[in-house]
Amino acid sequence: MRRGLLIPALVCLLLVVGCGSNQTLPSTAAQPTSQTSRHGLFIVSYTPDLGHVPLNRLQSWTLHVETAGGEAIDHAKITVSGGMPDMGHGLPTAPTTRYLGNGAYSVQGLEFTMPGRWLVTFTIAAAGQSDRATFNLQLQ
Amino acid sequence: MGRHGEAMRPRWLFRPFAGLLICGVGVSFGLVYVVAATGGLAIHTPWSKMELRSIRSLRLGALPAVPPDPSNRYADDAQAAELGHRLFFDARFSVDDRVSCATCHKPDRLFQDGLPRARGLGLDDRRTPSIVGAAYSPWLNWDGSADTLWAQATGPFEEAIEMGGDRTFAAHLIARHYRRRYEAVFGPLPADLARLPRHAGPSGDAATRSAWRSMSAVDRRSVSRVLANMGKAIEAYERKLNPGPALFDRYAQAVLSGHPGRAKTIYSGDQVEGLRLFIGAAGCIDCHNGPLFTNEAFENTGVPPAFGLSPDPGRQVGVKLVLKDPFNSAGSFSDAPPGAPTRLGTAVTSSPSLAGQFKTPSLRNVADIAPYMHAGQFATLQQVVDFYSRAPAAPLGRSLLRPLGLTSQEKAQLVAFLRTLSGPLAGDPKWLAPP
Numbered sequence: 001m002r003r004g005l006l007i008p009a010l011v012c013l014l015l016v017v018g019c020g021s022n023q024t025l026p027s028t029a030a031q032p033t034s035q036t037s038r039h040g041l042f043i044v045s046y047t048p049d050l051g052h053v054p055l056n057r058l059q060s061w062t063l064h065v066e067t068a069g070g071e072a073i074d075h076a077k078i079t080v081s082g083g084m085p086d087m088g089h090g091l092p093t094a095p096t097t098r099y100l101g102n103g104a105y106s107v108q109g110l111e112f113t114m115p116g117r118w119l120v121t122f123t124i125a126a127a128g129q130s131d132r133a134t135f136n137l138q139l140q
Numbered sequence: 141m142g143r144h145g146e147a148m149r150p151r152w153l154f155r156p157f158a159g160l161l162i163c164g165v166g167v168s169f170g171l172v173y174v175v176a177a178t179g180g181l182a183i184h185t186p187w188s189k190m191e192l193r194s195i196r197s198l199r200l201g202a203l204p205a206v207p208p209d210p211s212n213r214y215a216d217d218a219q220a221a222e223l224g225h226r227l228f229f230d231a232r233f234s235v236d237d238r239v240s241c242a243t244c245h246k247p248d249r250l251f252q253d254g255l256p257r258a259r260g261l262g263l264d265d266r267r268t269p270s271i272v273g274a275a276y277s278p279w280l281n282w283d284g285s286a287d288t289l290w291a292q293a294t295g296p297f298e299e300a301i302e303m304g305g306d307r308t309f310a311a312h313l314i315a316r317h318y319r320r321r322y323e324a325v326f327g328p329l330p331a332d333l334a335r336l337p338r339h340a341g342p343s344g345d346a347a348t349r350s351a352w353r354s355m356s357a358v359d360r361r362s363v364s365r366v367l368a369n370m371g372k373a374i375e376a377y378e379r380k381l382n383p384g385p386a387l388f389d390r391y392a393q394a395v396l397s398g399h400p401g402r403a404k405t406i407y408s409g410d411q412v413e414g415l416r417l418f419i420g421a422a423g424c425i426d427c428h429n430g431p432l433f434t435n436e437a438f439e440n441t442g443v444p445p446a447f448g449l450s451p452d453p454g455r456q457v458g459v460k461l462v463l464k465d466p467f468n469s470a471g472s473f474s475d476a477p478p479g480a481p482t483r484l485g486t487a488v489t490s491s492p493s494l495a496g497q498f499k500t501p502s503l504r505n506v507a508d509i510a511p512y513m514h515a516g517q518f519a520t521l522q523q524v525v526d527f528y529s530r531a532p533a534a535p536l537g538r539s540l541l542r543p544l545g546l547t548s549q550e551k552a553q554l555v556a557f558l559r560t561l562s563g564p565l566a567g568d569p570k571w572l573a574p575p
Contacts, residue, residue: 055429055430055435056429056430056435056436056437058278058483058486087426087540088538088540089439089493089540090488090491090493091488092437092438092488093483093486093487093488094486094487094488094489095486096485096486108481108486109481109483109485109486111437111486113427113435113436113437114426114427114429114435114437115425115426115429116426140190140193
């Protein structure tokens with residue numbers, strides 16, 4: 001395209017795109033539900049007991065914790081924190097965890113009260129070591 | 141003009157007709173978008189998939205049946221609802237025969253009172269909250285100081301600035317005026333109630349509290365049980381008070397069933413664009429989500445204190461009150477199985493973020509229940525929207541709002557949309573009037 005065409009066309013394109021910027025919508029891509037903890041001590045994964053993560057509903061997840069070698073971590077002390085970094089607030093509830101056996105833990109009392117990006121951090125202490133895994137959720 | 145004068149102007153400013161043509165087309169599209177977005181034309185930008193999803197989530201049709209309340213085994217008992225209906229309107233339970241639940245929750249005002257701050261026997265620090273759809277709320281009152289509808293209903297009977305009664309006073313009145321109806325639902329009233337003090341209770345003036353302490357533990361408990369049951373009957377009644385379809389629901393139905401032509405006859409351009417802002421750029425849906433337009437959560441939006449009052453700590457105090465409330469869902473008057481999980485067990489109890497938080501209210505019928513906020517700080521919806529657009533710093537804690545910088549037209553569009561959330565209450569009309 002000649003320069004004489006290019007710049008006004010780009011300006012107009014920006015104008016049109018700019019007008020539509022309010023319509024930008026959050027990503028709907030599925031977020032990972034399994035990860036290695038921050039310092040590599042644990043492989044942490046979760047499964048929502050409802051099969052999905054709904055808004056405004058008290059829910060529980062099943063968390064599984066194992067070593068990088070696949071060995072189940074039993075009787076860990078797990079605390080849950082998190083929130084919406086973009087909104088500057090924490091979790092609306094204080095979830096609790098209960099050991100189920102074979103590296104599995106029930107995380108009870110989770111609730112997500114807004115659409116948008118949430119972080120849920122599990123701080124896991126076992127055998128004298130501690131590490132954390134933070135999951136990113138994009139809820140609609 | 142630049143320091144090199146006209147000679148340095150880019151040549152493309154003068155030459156390319158083709159470029160201007162493209163520009164003209166682009167500007168035209170932009171203008172159509174802008175004009176349509178501002179509601180000036182009846183050209184409605186089609187809803188995106190995400191927007192349709194949001195609209196679907198807000199429809200009243202998406203509201204499930206009233207959820208069970210395991211803490212109240214009489215919650216869906218027809219006779220309990222009839223009794224609760226009577227108690228709700230009975231002013232004899234106030235010490236001066238003047239105040240009933242309906243004094244503040246007026247049936248002809250959508251069970252609110254139109255006042256900035258509730259007025260029973262005295263003036264409250266907060267506005268009368270809605271009880272329409274309250275059966276869906278896991279937390280009651282602006283600060284969530286009750287976690288069941290029946291526990292909430294017991295509060296005003298003993299509150300000095302509401303009805304000003306006390307526990308034995310209420311039990312004596314039940315025995316005198318409602319014995320048959322009460323016993324048909326809850327079984328026999330405590331024996332020999334007449335021997336108990338006329339006025340006694342754990343709160344109230346010194347004489348009332350002293351009389352309460354003089355009673356045996358068994359008597360205190362059986363009298364407390366009467367008040368808990370009164371609350372349970374009132375809950376059974378209040379579960380009948382739910383919102384009905386509004387213009388928004390008709391619009392949503394038309395849009396979602398693929399009738400854009402019909403939708404355009406229901407909503408004006410401003411209402412459409414107000415809805416678009418609500419579920420999009422203005423972010424109202426972040427908290428006002430679901431069919432009742434509330435996430436039922438506690439948020440700090442930096443609302444200023446009411447004139448003459450200090451900043452209200454809200455949830456920070458409310459959570460302490462609900463934890464020590466003997467009528468909470470985990471208490472011995474609850475019908476929930478001992479140890480059953482409750483929301484109380486997962487409540488955030490000590491966090492700096494609780495300061496200044498209040499429960500997100502439903503926006504169903506919002507245009508008809510002015511004034512707004514927890515102490516009626518704003519008289520009109522325009523003031524509310526303007527406040528949220530400015531998003532000033534919170535007087536206590538930290539506001540979650542960010543300034544929106546809405547234009548006056550956008551604010552008017554949001555208000556136009558909010559006015560479409562009004563509709564008649566659902567259900568049998570007999571519940572909407574005194575018995």
